[in-house]
Each structure stands twice: as C-alpha cells, then as structure tokens.
Amino acid sequence: MARTVWDSTVGKKTVMAVSGLVMLLYLIAHMIGNLKIFFGTEEFNHYAHWLRTVGEPFMHYEWTLWLIRVVLVVAVVAHATAAYQLSRRDLRARPSRYVHKKPRASYATRTMRWGGVILGLFIVWHLLDLTTGTVHSGGFESGKPYQNVVDTFSTWYGNAVYIVAMLALGLHIRHGFWSAAQTLGAGSRSRDRALKAVANVLALLLTAGFIAVPVGVMTGVVS
C-alpha cells in the first residue's frame, strides 16, 4: 500500500497534505509558545526549560523534545521530497507555454513552490541561529533563549529574513490548508467557505503571532 501511495500523484499529494498538517499543528504550538516572550525573561526562559522536561518522569530529560524533532524532520523531508518530485512532473507535463499569457490563479497558489523553498531555507537559518547558535549574532548562550531572541532581532537582517519568511508562511498556509482538505477528500460544497475562512484565519493568526516577536524587539517592548 505504501508503494501505491508514493507512486501515485494523488498519493503523493496525500503525503504532502498529512505532513503539512503535522507541521501546521506544530506551528500553532510554536507561535503560542513564542508569545510568552512578552511576559518577561523569567517566564520565557522557564517555558523553554519546560519544553525539555515535558513528560517527566515517564520521559527522560529532552526525550519528548527529541521525539517532536524526529517527527518534524520526517514531515519536512516527506513534504519537500514529494513537492520536488511532483513539481518536476508538473513541469514536464506542460513543456511549452502559451504565447498569449494571462495571470493565473491567486498569488498564494502561484507562490507555493518558491514560497516552500524560501521556508526550507528559513528553517535551516532559524535552527543555526536560535537552536545551535552557529550563525547567531552576538554571544549565543544555550538556556538563555530570551537574550538570544533579542540579539537576533537587534540586527536588521535578522528582522528582514524572519519577517519575509513569515509572510511566505502565511501565503503557504492560505493555499496549503485548504488544499490539504481537498486532497484528503474532506472538502465539500457546503464546507468550502468554512474551510477557506479557517485557512485565512490560520494564515493571518500565525503570521501576525510570529511577526509580533521581532516587532516587539524593534519597538523596545521586548529588550
């Protein structure tokens, strides 16, 4: 059955839909967690520490966190691989363009591929910046995420990269959430408006929620 799913365009889209929804669930949790930065150093750093102790004593220190990381890596790899293979196929299926060109589909729909590439690159930078500290501006201190976040958003490029990526995320979710519903066969004529509304609300809330942090640092609310 796994073979049938992966070899079919419809099946590969299913993989994209499921992995996309997994990442979406994570992003909702991530965005809510980020907002704790507005309640001060102590609360934010304590929250970050708690993430490592979730599930104790059943789970060992950081086990839950690593479990989530593994699930996310699998989701990202599955999503990107399927997207790459489907895109290659789509481009091959339409080798010659029309001479008479017309603007097609919505902006969110047209930017799914490049938006996805931008998000992929952003994730790499984001992890090197705030998880490993490899490309962090200023001294990265593990266990002191509040100061690390303030450092990142004290540089113009830190803000620029982050905000552009979050706008791309909003567009990606806007078309992606609704599409996932169609791919999984959950859409219907009576549910269509509701699904589109949920997609828009999710896109807006996540983008606004994430961008609130750099804006907070820039305006001095977080320092």
Add this chain to the structure above:
Amino acid sequence: MKLTLRVWRQKNADAEGAMSTYEVDGISPDMSFLEMLDTLNEELILKGEDPVAFDHDCREGICGACSLVINGDAHGPERTTTCQLHMRSFRDGDTIDIEPWRAAAFPVVKDLVVDRSAFDRIIQAGGYITAPTGAAPEAHATPVPKPDADFAFEHAECIGCGACVAACPNGAAMLFTSAKVNHLNVLPQGAPERETRVLDMVAQMDAEGFGGCTLAGECATACPKGIPLMSITNMNKEWLRATRKAGKR
C-alpha cells in the same frame, strides 16, 4: 468585422511551429468562432495556401471535438465550447491569438489539432461498467436516490474536450478523470468496479504523463460543462477509500 488572427501553424508532430498572422474581413458577429476559421480557410485555399487544421465535429457543443486556446483561454472568453462561441464576443479590429491545447500528454498533430487519445486510454482503464445492460431496463428495477442521480448527471456532462488539461498550469487531467470516476462510482450500476475504477484510472492518468493537481482551480473555470472543482476532492476521497480497502485485502 475585420480581425487580425495570430494562429499557431505547425506542419506535423515533429516540425517546429510558430505563430502566423492573418487578416480576415467580412466576419459577421453572428458567426461562430469555427465559421470564422472556415472563412479564413476558404481564403487560404483560394490563395493556394495550406488551410489551418483544427478539430470540430457536432458544432453544437456536445461532442467535445473542438478545442483551441483563444487569447489564453481554453475555448475562449465565454464559458462554452469553441463551436458555441460567437464573434459578437469580440470587437471589430481585435487581434486574436489562437493556439492548440498545450500538454505533454496532448502532442500537437498539426496546427491546432492535438492527439487526445490519452483520454481514451484513461476511459479504457475503468470508465465503464461490467454489468450486462441489454435493452433499457424497467426504470424502477434499480432505484437511484435523487441526489445521487443529480451528482452522477452533473459529472456525466463532461464531454472530454480536454479544456481542463489545457488550462491547468501543470497539464493535469484530474478534472476529466474525476468527472468520469464520480459519474459511475455514485451509481449502483457502477458499484462493482468502484475501487478498481478509481485506482486504475488514476494510475493510467499518471502513466500518460499528465501533471499533478495543485488545486489552482483553472480547470473548473475553463470547463465548458461546469464540472466543479469539488469533483477532484471527491475523486481523492474515492481514491483514498479504495487504497485503504486494497491494503486490507
């Protein structure tokens, strides 16, 4: 009406094609788009030139033979087939671009004619029922709920013209395939092959080199018969159901 036409001319499948410009005069707004092309071809023949090849048959919007991407739209600016498009949709002095359906699975045969036999092979893969039908059965023998009958009929309207593929940025045949799958899968007559139909037709669709669906929605906008985008959603549902059932066996 006086018009400037820019038409895709291509000698055969292997030749390089290009847009050629023609002037046509004396076009009545009441002519259909195909009659306008007939006028052009008569002039070309009188001049000893090769007439423009294009597909057409019933000319009443029910056979699915006519095609043409007109000014970037499959079947032109109105939501109908090219044969039912009339010149009153254009203005005197307009320049009109006429191109063939574009998709790897629909290779150009000549000028504006493309080979749509990939659709036939998708139908052969499962777009039929195996129940012996014989003469028309007694109408009450197999009751079909009214909503199911309406659903089946909506999808049965598909004439297989290929406008969905032509309009799709990925050259996907999802709307065509879903129309055929949904039409038969909802009816009791189509029930015995419900699972194999969707699996085999989707597999054939992929084998023909059509692209995947990104739900851009261009297909449903172009469809002259108004097959809805939700048709694809429903086929996805049928495909997932059939895959789960096949996995249990």
